Amino acid sequence: MLDKFKTRAIVTFGLGFIFMWLGAHGATEAHVNYTAKPRVVLPPNYVKEIRPPSKKGSPVIVDFSIFVVDINSINVEDMDFSNTIYIFRVDMFIHQRWLESRLEIPDDIFEEGDDYVTLLPEVFENFWQPDPYFLNSKIAGYGSPYVASTSLLRNKGERDSKNFHLDKTLKIATLTHKFTSVTLYKNKTVRYAARMHAIIACQMEFQLYPMDIQVCPIYIESFSSNNQKVKLRWSDSGVTLNPELKLLQYNLGQPLELEESDGYMPEKVGNFSRLTVYFRFERQIGHHLIQTFAPSSLVVMLSWFSFWLGLDAIPGRVTLLVTCMLTLVTMFTGADIPPVAYVKALDLWMAGCMLSVFAALAEFVVVKVLDVQYQYQVNRIPKVLPMRISNMEKGQCATVASWEGGAVRSRKATQTPTTPGQTSLQGNGGPPKPARRQSLLSVAWTDTDTGVEKIMWREIDKVSRAVFPILFFVFVLLYWPILLMKSS
Numbered sequence: 001m002l003d004k005f006k007t008r009a010i011v012t013f014g015l016g017f018i019f020m021w022l023g024a025h026g027a028t029e030a031h032v033n034y035t036a037k038p039r040v041v042l043p044p045n046y047v048k049e050i051r052p053p054s055k056k057g058s059p060v061i062v063d064f065s066i067f068v069v070d071i072n073s074i075n076v077e078d079m080d081f082s083n084t085i086y087i088f089r090v091d092m093f094i095h096q097r098w099l100e101s102r103l104e105i106p107d108d109i110f111e112e113g114d115d116y117v118t119l120l121p122e123v124f125e126n127f128w129q130p131d132p133y134f135l136n137s138k139i140a141g142y143g144s145p146y147v148a149s150t151s152l153l154r155n156k157g158e159r160d161s162k163n164f165h166l167d168k169t170l171k172i173a174t175l176t177h178k179f180t181s182v183t184l185y186k187n188k189t190v191r192y193a194a195r196m197h198a199i200i201a202c203q204m205e206f207q208l209y210p211m212d213i214q215v216c217p218i219y220i221e222s223f224s225s226n227n228q229k230v231k232l233r234w235s236d237s238g239v240t241l242n243p244e245l246k247l248l249q250y251n252l253g254q255p256l257e258l259e260e261s262d263g264y265m266p267e268k269v270g271n272f273s274r275l276t277v278y279f280r281f282e283r284q285i286g287h288h289l290i291q292t293f294a295p296s297s298l299v300v301m302l303s304w305f306s307f308w309l310g311l312d313a314i315p316g317r318v319t320l321l322v323t324c325m326l327t328l329v330t331m332f333t334g335a336d337i338p339p340v341a342y343v344k345a346l347d348l349w350m351a352g353c354m355l356s357v358f359a360a361l362a363e364f365v366v367v368k369v370l371d372v373q374y375q376y377q378v379n380r381i382p383k384v385l386p387m388r389i390s391n392m393e394k395g396q397c398a399t400v401a402s403w404e405g406g407a408v409r410s411r412k413a414t415q416t417p418t419t420p421g422q423t424s425l426q427g428n429g430g431p432p433k434p435a436r437r438q439s440l441l442s443v444a445w446t447d448t449d450t451g452v453e454k455i456m457w458r459e460i461d462k463v464s465r466a467v468f469p470i471l472f473f474v475f476v477l478l479y480w481p482i483l484l485m486k487s488s
Helices: 002-041 156-173 286-308 311-333 345-380 389-394 456-487
Strands: 060-072 085-099 116-119 132-134 180-185 189-203 213-222 230-241 250-265 270-283 399-404 407-415 423-426 444-446 453-455
Touching: 060 270, 189 213, 213 230, 213 250, 230 250, 230 270, 286 311, 286 345, 286 456, 311 345, 345 453, 345 456, 453 456
Parallel strands: 060 230
Antiparallel strands: 060 085, 085 189, 116 180, 132 213, 180 189, 213 270, 250 270, 399 407, 407 423, 444 453
């Protein structure tokens, strides 16, 4: 019985040992297959630091394409220290394609019916890779003046957060990202794709704001290989936009302008291949029409109502004009206007509206001063008896009455012998006296045809009712055609 038990234990132990050995052998074999996989396509003498061979004197061609998923953060709050640089973020898929003739590709790595195979990122790290980067990106890698060195950070938490920032910016600057895909084709073409984003700086001009059109380029350039070693080239697809892409304040002009050039970089002492794509952002005017232009026009028209208010409604007239002025000031100071030093188109509109309201307020001051002078003259000098000047000139009126010192004096109009046809005023045979010009004539007068007294401040109000709207409409007719012409 004991021998039977020993025999069963030995058999069980032997079988367990055999299964453990087979499992370890399988795991080792799987590990060997995984690590040996790069050796299947890479020759023994492959060096990834050396670019693929090409014809003598010809660079390696790298085809480049971009699919733009989203564009955001285009606003005046993303202003840089220079007050002229604005930034925007582009989310995109990038694709690079080049020929690696040194690869040894067996047919058994391709699935049936496929001419390509997707490689793991660990495998791709053993390949030669181009090193393009965004030239005008505001996100820099190590050595950026905006990022402190981690060796100078004593606080561990600060060092960890700064390391994360450096790692993130380095990935953006070198056009690499953890969401990548590497495809290898039978013709030894390598295709690299990545999902990433970039923060791009753009020099914007706001002379025509809010009818401005901004052209923002994105420069892609090889970092270490000059144009004699690597040449970047736009593929047939070039740069495509997401058909569902919509911006809040801009219309994105299409088609996009693409450019291939060689740029000299004095920092790297050499000419480097460069790709450029120009994004054309056309600002939408609808928001500003509703929020700025239409309300300001209504406020200016509201100020014209003061011309129909007499001087007996001084509090209402002053309140109306001052309220209109303060409304315009609040409207334009609270608007989303780029804080630049030069004059913009919106500044001219603001100046025209505020000048119109200010002129209406100045007109009120003028008519009030004239009314004060008129009331002073009326209270100081009695009214002269009305008479027709035309009858006096014809000699039909022989007596002229005038006020002098509060007494009425009568004088006869006679003809002087020396000057026939002229009438001189003489009183009681005395010598002729020149007629005194009353200050009343400067603020009021009598219409010679109707005999109705007209007061100057009332006439100014009547004229202002037509002059102010005409001048403002002339300003509008000059402003919009010129602005539309320049923006187009």
